[in-house]
Amino acid sequence: MKAIDFKLGIAALCVSAGAAYWYYSPLIALHQMRAAAQDHNAESFNARVDYPRLRESVKSQLNAAMNEQVKPGNDGDDLGKAGAALGKMLGMAMADKMVDAMVNPEFVMGAMKRGSIAPRRQGAGADQGDGGKPDLKYTSERVGFDKYIMHLETDKPGERGMSLIMERHGFASWKLAEVRLPPRPAAPF
Structure with missing residues (x-):
């Protein structure tokens, strides 16, 4: 037993x-x-780290932020709307390339x-000691x-x-x- x-x-x-x-x-x-x-x-x-999923996550958040920030006005200006759409498209393409390069x-x-x-901005050798953080x-x-x-x-x-x-x-x-x-x-x- x-x-x-x-x-x-x-x-x-x-x-x-x-x-x-x-x-x-x-x-x-x-x-x-x-x-x-x-x-x-x-x-x-x-x-x-699952880098492909991480990149897609950051890209989708940046694209959502750009969509929120670059909204065409409602004043009926077709040229302004076209310019905003072109700017948003170029910005998203640049953001995608930037994320691919940065998420390493x-x-x-x-x-x-x-x-x-955000990168550290204190000085050239600030990252080496890391004792102050x-x-x-x-x-x-x-x-x-x-x-x-x-x-x-x-x-x-x-x-x-x-x-x-x-x-x-x-x-x-x-x-x-x-x-x-x-x-x-x-x-x-």
Whole structure:
């Protein structure tokens, strides 16, 4: 009788450990990504990023922002509407090329370290020490079984920065599949 109880106890312990690992696996993956970014280990970092999906995510957000900003006026000026449409088309083509060039391992690793897609503007050697930047503050949420979202917080209270969306691949393997950019106020023209 004791042998059966012992085996059931071991089995319950293994199932509990597996469930805990599965539940915390997105946090483990994010920690591994951040450690790879800090160590400049592109190979380890790239294994956890779905670059084609990430590019499409950024492109769709930039296109939506451009559609919102470049709206033709309702004054009936056909030439103005045609110019706005041409400008929007050229802007979207340039944005697509820019995203293809920018969403690469170095850029994404840098954004992960900084917690922002904005490049650092302090000085030439500002990125090397990185000692002045405290740990990133974030809130997180799990959406279903296959999606985990980490919302980075900015220095301003109540304001949310970019969000990293991880998606599950396999039992407990997660990849960065999407980045949600923070909303920007409309620029005056």
